[in-house]
Amino acid sequence: RTCLAASCRVVDLSALVTASTTMTGSKPAIVVLGGSFSPVHAGHLAALERGRQLVQRDGFCVVAGFFAVAHDGHVRSKFRQRGESSELAFDAAWRLRMCNAIAESVEWLQPTPRTFGSAKECGAAMAEEFGPNITIITVKGSDAPLLTFRGEPLSSTLVRRKMRMGGVPALRRLVADRVLPAPVLEVLAELLEASNEDEGCGEGEGEDDEECEDEDEDEDECEEEGEGEGEGEGE
Secondary structure, three states: OOEOOOOOOOOOHHHHHHHHHHHHOOEEEEEEEEEOOOOOOHHHHHHHHHHHHHHHHOOEEEEEEEEEEEOHHHHHHHHHHOOOOHHHOOOHHHHHHHHHHHHHHOOOEOOOOEOEOOHHHHHHHHHHHHHHHOEEEEEOHHHOOOOEEOOEEOOHHHHHHHHHHHHHHHHHHHHHOOOOOHHHHHHHHHHHHHHHHHHHHHHHHHHHHHHHHHHHHHHHHHHHHHHHHHHHHHO
């Protein structure tokens, strides 16, 4: 599991649970959405919001929502099953940062401190922390309204493809089209910059190696020339 020391706002959920029970008489609930979130997009946020609406319609008072971010092993396995390179998956630390950036901008969402094996595992951790007085609701993707982007189903794969092809400008267009939440753009832009720096370092190392090889070839040529001169002088 990956843990993240997030500097996001953290609300005392115990106090919210008590307040909701006392003031409204409604049974408190927490809504949890599990996923890879590689990256998180507007469809994920819509799924959580839809889950919240349905739960409140049933008479519950939703005190918080969480992204249950899957750990790296699960995400890479999922990529391989789809025939995608697991190297395209974002590391858990980046995925946690993206989800927490959204949580910072949406009042009823709470930051996610670590990765989980599933939404069910996250819910179990919440239930253990807050006891039997709170109901944990896990939302599945099929519970969300079907979102599309210019006729194509909205997915993390779509966002990754746009990012690879167009970089930050493409991500800005996705924000303008309300496909990508604005807080996620900042994290992805930082991720792209870090990736480019790593690639730049790798290219630099390769060039140095080539220069060294060229120097070795020059030395070999000098040695051959020296041998030729020696033979001429002997003759």
